Each structure stands twice: as structure tokens, then as C-alpha cells.
Amino acid sequence: xxxxxxxxxxxxxxxxxxxxxxxxxxxxxxxxxxxxxxxxxxxxxxxxxxxxxxxxxxxxxxxxxxxxxxxxxxxxxxxxxxxxxxxxxxxxxxxxxxxxxxxxxxxxxxxxxxxxxxxxxxxxxxxxxxxxxxxxxxxxxxxxxxxxxxxxxxxxxxx
Numbered sequence: 564x565x566x567x568x569x570x571x572x573x574x575x576x577x578x579x580x581x582x583x584x585x586x587x588x589x590x591x592x593x594x595x596x597x598x599x600x601x602x603x604x605x606x607x608x609x610x611x612x613x614x615x616x617x618x619x620x621x622x623x624x625x626x627x628x629x630x631x632x633x634x635x636x637x638x639x640x641x642x643x644x645x646x647x648x649x650x651x652x653x654x655x656x657x658x659x660x661x662x663x664x665x666x667x668x669x670x671x672x673x674x675x676x677x678x679x680x681x682x683x684x685x686x687x688x689x690x691x692x693x694x695x696x697x698x699x700x701x702x703x704x705x706x707x708x709x710x711x712x713x714x715x716x717x718x719x720x721x722x
Contacts, residue, residue, distance in 0.1 A: 564636045567709075569614070571631045579618040579627055579711070581635070582611045614709060625714050634713040641706040648697050653690035660686020 569581035614635075618627065627633070664682030667673040698704065 564712075565639050565642060566712075567635045568715075569633055569635050571627050571629055571633060572613070574618070574627055574629065577617060577619070578615050579633075580613060580615045581633060581711075582613045583635070584611055616709065616711060618711070627714060632715040633711045634715065635709040636712045637709055638706060645698060645707060648694045652694040652697075653687045656690025656693070657683050657687035660689075 567583050569583040571579055572582050573580035616635075661679065661683030663686075664673065664679030665676075667682075668676055668679045673679060698707075
């Protein structure tokens with residue numbers, strides 16, 4: 564499970580809005596002062612991610628309050644599967660259609676290599692559309708929604 568801490572900022576009927584600090588991986592590297600990516604990460608302000616999630620008190624057995632810290636989780640298997648589809652399907656489409664276009668040029672069916680290049684770009688685009696379609700399918704899309712798995716007490720309750 565991929566876990567992230569977030570703070571409750573709003574509660575409405577059946578929904579809770581949480582914010583989480585987006586962390587850059589560039590801050591921990593030894594080369595942060597000499598790396599271009601590290602300089603950009605230091606120059607840009609840290610952004611916050613805001614999510615509105617469904618919330619049912621019966622699921623947690625605890626009422627959320629503003630300022631509570633919650634643990635959000637995503638199944639690692641689904642994140643890796645999604646990343647694989649998004650990166651690999653367009654790449655495979657590009658390679659397969661480019662190879663087919665080049666084969667057509669070698670067989671002298673196509674008069675020019677620019678048409679073979681068009682085949683490759685079309686394959687990449689079709690792979691992208693297929694990946695986008697697969698990401699929006701019901702069950703897969705639901706698995707990529709963060710879920711609250713734990714409610715931690717807010718710091719003000721410990722006083």
C-alpha cells in the first residue's frame with residue numbers, strides 16, 4: 564500500500580475534504596545544490612493537493628473533526644498496473660505501427676518514409692487512447708481512488 568498523511572479541512576454530508584503537502588524527492592539528494600531539478604524544486608513553493616473523498620462514520624467508528632490527520636492509501640499493485648498501461652501502451656503502439664509502416668516502405672507499397680512515420684505516430688496515438696480508455700473503466704478507476712484507512716488524533720487533542 565502506498566500511504567500518505569493528510570489533514571481534514573472540510574466536512575460535508577457524506578464527504579470529507581483533505582489536503583496533503585506534495586513532497587519533492589529532490590530535497591534529500593546530496594547533489595541538490597548543483598542539480599537543475601533540485602534548484603527548480605527549491606525555487607517553486609511546495610504545493611498542496613486537495614481531495615474530496617466519500618466518508619461514512621460507520622466505516623471508521625470515529626467522527627472526523629476539522630484538523631484531524633488521516634492516512635490515505637492506494638494499492639501499490641493498481642498504481643503500478645496503471646503506470647505500466649499509461650507508459651507502455653503508447654510505446655508499443657508507436658513501435659508496432661512504425662515497424663509495419665517501415666515494412667510497407669521496404670515492400671515498396673508505400674512511396675515515402677514520411678507515410679511510415681505517420682503510421683508510427685498514429686500507432687502511438689491509438690496506444691494513448693487505449694490507455695486512456697482502460698484508465699476510465701469502472702473497477703480500475705475505483706481502485707485508483709485514495710481511501711481513508713486510519714484516523715490519527717489531531718495534535719490539539721494531545722494537550
